[in-house]
């Protein structure tokens with residue numbers, strides 16, 4: 001079968017590999033669609049220290065179940081349309097025992113620590129599959145995973161109706177976080193340095209956008225929020241300067257969530273954390289948030305089609321990955337159509 005493989009950094013191709021055979025507790029899935037993620041581009045560049053090579057990528061996956069053990073947790077049967085929850089946890093460590101499986105001390109993420117599913121077939125723990133609602137397109141189903149990342153940040157930040165939610169970074173994760181914040185009754189303020197990304201955010205319905213390269217962001221947030229500043233700040237860029245600025249954008253008694261993955265350490269004035277009494281929380285991957293993401297997509301409360309740049313066949317995935325690496329501004333989300341259903 002065909003699969004998209006990184007032999008090493010800067011070396012991507014569509015290769016022939018053996019069709020996998022499910023082990024005990026696993027399902028066999030015929031993959032229909034797979035999203036290309038920013039983290040795949042990081043893996044292509046070799047800048048994600050967690051990725052080992054060679055590696056088949058793909059963690060934003062939707063497909064049809066061809067074999068599955070009976071009595072699996074979500075009652076999935078052969079022929080069901082599913083999305084893959086790609087964070088494989090141990091179930092025994094402390095975070096797993098308290099239900100925070102995304103913080104598993106030996107978390108295995110598809111396409112990072114273990115092979116992913118940008119391939120014609122994939123095997124995966126049967127209990128980590130979620131049924132796709134009727135009527136949802138295959139492209140929408142593949143885009144549920146990035147929505148879970150944004151939702152997890154919102155949940156970790158405890159957003160409530162009427163609050164201002166400043167999101168730094170208008171890439172797929174930040175933009176979708178802004179859309180989800182609005183779906184939950186918040187006022188999104190999306191911040192970026194790239195005007196095209198902000199124009200795009202505005203065009204898909206984000207209430208406020210700020211170019212932090214050309215505007216005084218702190219003053220604009222003060223104006224927008226009537227002096228309060230943002231009750232929740234979501235860091236979705238991974239830039240050190242942006243992480244530092246979350247402390248300036250957040251309200252007194254506010255919350256900050258850190259979703260972006262910085263490459264280096266950030267120095268921050270902790271006296272501001274004390275003075276404003278800020279809650280700062282990490283937000284890593286997601287846990288039990290797929291059903292909610294699928295429901296938001298199904299009801300069009302968050303329309304993921306707005307961020308879909310294009311759909312390509314699997315043979316075009318290598319050249320597209322190379323082009324996204326060169327011209328990231330041209331793309332939001334690309335979905336690879338691996339098969340027709």
Ligand SMILES: NC(=O)c1ccc[n+]([C@@H]2O[C@H](COP(=O)([O-])OP(=O)(O)OC[C@H]3O[C@@H](n4cnc5c(N)ncnc54)[C@H](O)[C@@H]3O)[C@@H](O)[C@H]2O)c1
Nearest residue numbers: 038169171172173192193236237238239259260261284285
């Ligand atoms: N925690 C997790 O589980 C998780 C999951 C997926 C992605 N991520 C991380 O989330 C971040 C966003 O992912 P993405 O795919 O949307 O990335 P992306 O690169 O497409 O978007 C990042 C955006 O941030 C903007 N930006 C960069 N520096 C900035 C600055 N100083 N101020 C304001 N904006 C700035 C860029 O212009 C870009 O539009 C990345 O760091 C990624 O690694 C984390």
Ligand SMILES: [Zn+2]
Nearest residue numbers: 037038039146
């Ligand atoms: Zn991803």
Ligand SMILES: [Zn+2]
Nearest residue numbers: 090093096104
């Ligand atoms: Zn664990």
